Amino acid sequence: MNSFYSELTQFLAIPGPVEIHPKVYEAMNRHLYGHRTDQFRKIYVDCEKKFQPTIQTNQPIYFLAGSGSLGLHAAITNMVAKEDKVINLVNGKFGERVEKISQRFSNYSLVLREEYGRAIKPEKVQELLEKNPDTKLVTITHNETSTAVLNPLPEISKIVHDHGALLMADCITSAGGDLVKMDDWKIDFFVSGSQKCYGLPPGLSFVSFSDEAAKRMEEVPRNQDFYSDLLMYREKMSKAPDTPFTPAVSLMYGLQASLDLIHEEGMENRINRHRLMGTVYRSALEELGVELLAEEGYRSNTVTAAIFPNGVDPSKFMTYMKQYGILVTGGQGSLKGKIWRVGHMNLVGPREILTITSVVELALKKAGANIKLGSGVAKILEILNETE
Amino acid sequence: MNSFYSELTQFLAIPGPVEIHPKVYEAMNRHLYGHRTDQFRKIYVDCEKKFQPTIQTNQPIYFLAGSGSLGLHAAITNMVAKEDKVINLVNGKFGERVEKISQRFSNYSLVLREEYGRAIKPEKVQELLEKNPDTKLVTITHNETSTAVLNPLPEISKIVHDHGALLMADCITSAGGDLVKMDDWKIDFFVSGSQKCYGLPPGLSFVSFSDEAAKRMEEVPRNQDFYSDLLMYREKMSKAPDTPFTPAVSLMYGLQASLDLIHEEGMENRINRHRLMGTVYRSALEELGVELLAEEGYRSNTVTAAIFPNGVDPSKFMTYMKQYGILVTGGQGSLKGKIWRVGHMNLVGPREILTITSVVELALKKAGANIKLGSGVAKILEILNETE
Incomplete structure (x- = not known):
């Protein structure tokens, strides 16, 4: 046929x-502003203000020029020192990606593994944390794209915090489409990406972190990352505001248009x-x-x-x-x-x-x-x- | 919902x-060439060469800056003098449009009318032509968009020519999608438009005419049209080639892209x-x-x-x-x-x-x-x- x-x-x-909305394509085709101009800064700040309610947070949002995996990388390099114990909750290919990153940066990376197609169960997390009370960080894939499983993030987050650990959540295919409450659910480190529910081409990673995560970052050696050193981001953004490196200007135009559509809906x-x-x-x-x-x-x-x-x-x-x-x-x-x-x-x-x-x-x-x-x-x- | x-x-x-293909949108967004340049002339000539096989003709094609109705207007103003008898075959709103134009320019405009939803039957055309052997032009709406009827154009054309008249066919919603054989079917004056089967935005009318139609045009007074005076078009195009008036440059870019897609398919x-x-x-x-x-x-x-x-x-x-x-x-x-x-x-x-x-x-x-x-x-x- x-x-x-x-x-x-x-x-x-x-x-x-x-699929991308024509208004987003149109926005991305606008003439480039220089990235160290007030015109661009205004767009950046507007994106942050419009992004925050999509995940119900008051924390600053960082728009990194890179794919979602850069955000996952940043989570670990900024929050995990070599001697820190990390638990990766893994029930699919994207959980395995975080596991790989953790193993590069931590000598004490543990895994709670579930069969493909099954969800991570809170009671198993509880059990493993009881055996590992020195755990500093637990990582979870909120929506595991490889198996189409939505893990019970809020329940698990409660257990993680009851045990004094912090939670990193990969929300790459949930945020912007399904419910994510960063502050209420106590997500200490949030990661998402542009090419999923936010309706943009690939090229942007969205990260945000809690005050507790920020404190933790200050204890982690700064020599295990550079491009996604979030304390450097935080410092630069608190000034001009300017990103430490060249931002993906057209994608930010697109993000602004897409966030406008999101709030219009x-x-x-x-x-x-x-x-x-x-x-x-x-x-x-x-x-x-x-x-x-x-x-x-x-x-x-x-x-x-x-x-x-x-x-x-x-x-x-x-x-x-x-x-x-x-x-x-x-x-x-x-x-x-x-x-x-x-x-x-x-x-x-x-x-x-x-x-x-x-x-x-x-x-x-x-x-x-x-x-x-x-x-x-x-x-x-x-x-x-x-x-x- | x-x-x-x-x-x-x-x-x-x-x-x-x-709906328009993304490649056509892309083409239309290219930087404008001046319309009196070889760059633009090349595109125009390429469009003509690629348009001809879509209606199986060797006649020149004229791309008028205007909607399909401009082509219908041009058909009558170029081919019908006040004292000429015209028969309009009418079984819908678009047939009625040609009827209105004919009545403005001919004092002897007749109508063969069919009920909405029914096709024009060749035998009725035959009958009316027998009663009106001095008929100069018969007009037909090939695909009557208002009722979704496809009129039997080839059969009717044969009868029209057997009676020594010429045939004008409104092929606005047939050409480029359904079969149109301009030369074989002896369509003396062909009209179509850009926003239908040719997959462009509105703004271009496509016309072409037979040698017999051209001879007829030379007998029709030139003072009843200017903008769509096709003998002026023919003369200008035989030189540079240049259109007598400013062509719709972006739409011509789009036409070229759309014709490429048509031939790729x-x-x-x-x-x-x-x-x-x-x-x-x-x-x-x-x-x-x-x-x-x-x-x-x-x-x-x-x-x-x-x-x-x-x-x-x-x-x-x-x-x-x-x-x-x-x-x-x-x-x-x-x-x-x-x-x-x-x-x-x-x-x-x-x-x-x-x-x-x-x-x-x-x-x-x-x-x-x-x-x-x-x-x-x-x-x-x-x-x-x-x-x-």
């Missing part, structure tokens, strides 16, 4: 980078939309008889991982999806060939989820699935029809 | 302007895609029990007009469509509140038709229709599943 234009304009239904509406889109897409898959990877009760609202039904050729499925113009992604590591993942972030609404689902049905059928064509879409339409 | 982003980025499923593939999209969308409506306005055998492949089922509140339907981010349009004149129309032109492929159909189902249901949700989409998926 001829899907010429659909193939040329792949809809990004991967869990980031996501309203953060609460936005979260509810992401939750509804997660719900309807999962319902469609279940209606089609497709199993989900993530355990019930801990399913992400921004990304869904589905297990290929018997008889489906995964590479054929991927080829058909691309042909019909929807880019989804497969599993990583041991999940390769077993699951496919769909991101429903940023601007995905009823229209987009219906598009994605109908094309998923067609590609599943063509790749060998024994499904009733149209039944997933019908399920979504029924739910939406009942929704005011 | 919160469809914030869908409402902000309405998908244009109206019968033009249509292949004109035959493109026509087949438009025909398949028309077929599957009509099949979905029929599956939902929705009646079509156009009579069978004469249904357009680029636009579909559907009759609101009993119980549906048309204004509610329109509001829901917009809320879910798909812009469709209603009926014009006496068809207002009775039908809605969907354009499936330019980049509409399987992905887009599934999106449109699923949202149409939801809006119909919410507006009071008694339909089985999902059944239209299921029908399309079944047809696409059987299509290689």
Whole structure:
């Protein structure tokens, strides 16, 4: 079948980078300001003011020129000294990334590992902390993108703080789409990135930290980082305000436009939309008889991982999806060939989820699935029809 | 329901302007060339060369700065003198537009009128021409956008020429998407526009004419037009080549990019895609029990007009469509509140038709229709599943 234009304009239904609003593209194409000018400083400060309510914090936000992984790197290099004990809560590829960073910078890095698809359980964290009362930092992946599991961050945070440790949370695929309350939940070190729920191209990492984290940073040797030395950031920003290194100016223009859209929609509406889109897409898959990877009760609202039904050729499925113009992604590591993942972030609404689902049905059928064509879409339409 | 982003980025499923490919937007944003430069002339000539095969002609193409109606205006002012007899074949709003123009410039303008939704029948044209052997020009709307009827142009053209008259064809919503053979079908005066199947914003009218039409033009007084005096165009273009007036430079950049995409897809593939999209969308409506306005055998492949089922509140339907981010349009004149129309032109492929159909189902249901949700989409998926 001829899907010429659909193939040329792949809809990004991967869990980031996501589809970007035309107003954001427009903003990014504006003429560059010099980065040491009041014009640019005004934009930077405006972004900070508009970013804070998206994660319910009063702390300063640092917009680093780099990908989300730079923020994860910064968390460890700024907060962990060689002799510090760190516990990494790991139930997927992104938890494993933080684990790797921790192992580079700490000689006492421990891991609490959960099977792919299962959530980190607070009681296990409690148990491990009781055995390791000298733990300085616990790291968690809030929304584990590789398995589509949403870990119970607030419950775990309480336990972590009861044991006198600090919490670093990778909120790269939750913040800006799902609920994140940095101050209430006592996230000491927050990390996110531009290309997920914040609706920008890749290239910015967002970090913020608590007063306790700042105190901790002052005890950690400054010679294990330079580019993401956050005390240097804090000092520079307290003056001009100026970033220590050249900021990604166009992406900051885009961020301002995207944050304006976020507030125009309203953060609460936005979260509810992401939750509804997660719900309807999962319902469609279940209606089609497709199993989900993530355990019930801990399913992400921004990304869904589905297990290929018997008889489906995964590479054929991927080829058909691309042909019909929807880019989804497969599993990583041991999940390769077993699951496919769909991101429903940023601007995905009823229209987009219906598009994605109908094309998923067609590609599943063509790749060998024994499904009733149209039944997933019908399920979504029924739910939406009942929704005011 | 919160469809914030869908409402902000309405998908244009109206019968033009249509959704535009990012490569076309990019091209239109290039730095302007002066229009009397070889750089621009090269683009103009390239556009002509690439446009000709889309309507299978060897005649020069004129790209007028104006909307499609300027081309219709030019057809009459260039080809019709006051004392000339013209027959307008009229079965919809766009036929009526040509009728109005003819009445301004001819004292002997006749109309063959058909009911909205019915096609012009060759035998009736034959009959009227037999009664009016002195007819100089017959005008036809190839694809009548207001009723979604595709008139049998080749059959009618044969009859027109058998009676010694010339044929003007409004191909505004057929050319570039459905089949148009200007030379073979003996279209003496061809008119189209940029914002339909050619995938550009509005602002350009495309005209071309046969040698017979050119001879006729030389007999028509030159004092009834200026801006679209095509003999002036022909003369200027035969020299530099330069347009007599300032051309719409950015739109010409866009046209070049769009024609490149058209040929990358292949004109035959493109026509087949438009025909398949028309077929599957009509099949979905029929599956939902929705009646079509156009009579069978004469249904357009680029636009579909559907009759609101009993119980549906048309204004509610329109509001829901917009809320879910798909812009469709209603009926014009006496068809207002009775039908809605969907354009499936330019980049509409399987992905887009599934999106449109699923949202149409939801809006119909919410507006009071008694339909089985999902059944239209299921029908399309079944047809696409059987299509290689």
